[in-house]
Amino acid sequence: xxxxxxxxxxxxxxxxxxxxxxxxxxxxxxxxxxxxxxxxxxxxxxxxxxxxxxxxxxxxxxxxxxxxxxxxxxxxxxxxxxxxxxxxxxxxxxxxxxxxxxxxxxxxxxxx
Amino acid sequence: xxxxxxxxxxxxxxxxxxxxxxxxxxxxxxxxxxxxxxxxxxxxxxxxxxxxxxxxxxxxxxxxxxxxxxxxxxxxxxxxxxxxxxxxxxxxxxxxxxxxxxxxxxxxxxxxxxxxxxxxx
Numbered sequence: 496x497x498x499x500x501x502x503x504x505x506x507x508x509x510x511x512x513x514x515x516x517x518x519x520x521x522x523x524x525x526x527x528x529x530x531x532x533x534x535x536x537x538x539x540x541x542x543x544x545x546x547x548x549x550x551x552x553x554x555x556x557x558x559x560x561x562x563x564x565x566x567x568x569x570x571x572x573x574x575x576x577x578x579x580x581x582x583x584x585x586x587x588x589x590x591x592x593x594x595x596x597x598x599x600x601x602x603x604x605x606x607x
Numbered sequence: 608x609x610x611x612x613x614x615x616x617x618x619x620x621x622x623x624x625x626x627x628x629x630x631x632x633x634x635x636x637x638x639x640x641x642x643x644x645x646x647x648x649x650x651x652x653x654x655x656x657x658x659x660x661x662x663x664x665x666x667x668x669x670x671x672x673x674x675x676x677x678x679x680x681x682x683x684x685x686x687x688x689x690x691x692x693x694x695x696x697x698x699x700x701x702x703x704x705x706x707x708x709x710x711x712x713x714x715x716x717x718x719x720x721x722x723x724x725x726x727x728x
Contacts, residue, residue, distance in 0.1 A: 529712055541652065541718055542716075586714065588711060596642065596666075598651060
């Protein structure tokens, strides 16, 4: 079963904009399935950050946004803040085999 | 508010089985599914399996399907994950999360607090 590919780490100074890529294949992102994003702070459970076409659950700042094109998706964080330092995962659905959910490899965001 | 509360940590010997429970509240249990995700120390999230609380349909990751079983109890709005034949590389934090009803495209929200499972002789 496949895994979505993410860069291991990205970093930026406070106030900057950073983006995290999530690359899949023709059986998941490229097949049109939505990409969702989760934030995991150290020692805590993941929390939903972005779902579907850049929808944010209640409480998630509008500094976070998502986009998708072809077999890839991206998470953008604008106005980076110290509390954004965390691990970020993308997630989608894959239609191969009998269908299954797939996560990205994870990206650590460091605020310099 | 919607909450998922998981059972406490477990320590098991290789070859044993473990059951993790996930008690839900704040929503209509049978309107959604429950998915299970695990995270080994320092590693990424790994999707394990999904169950529909509506009709009991399940999906699981290919490499786990022989060892994992999912059930639900609609009288207590609780989901259960059983993992058999434990190995040391099954040591991880196990999370449940509310998931789509039909096991198709969708997201997971909210998540339980996680249940650490340690497999050691």
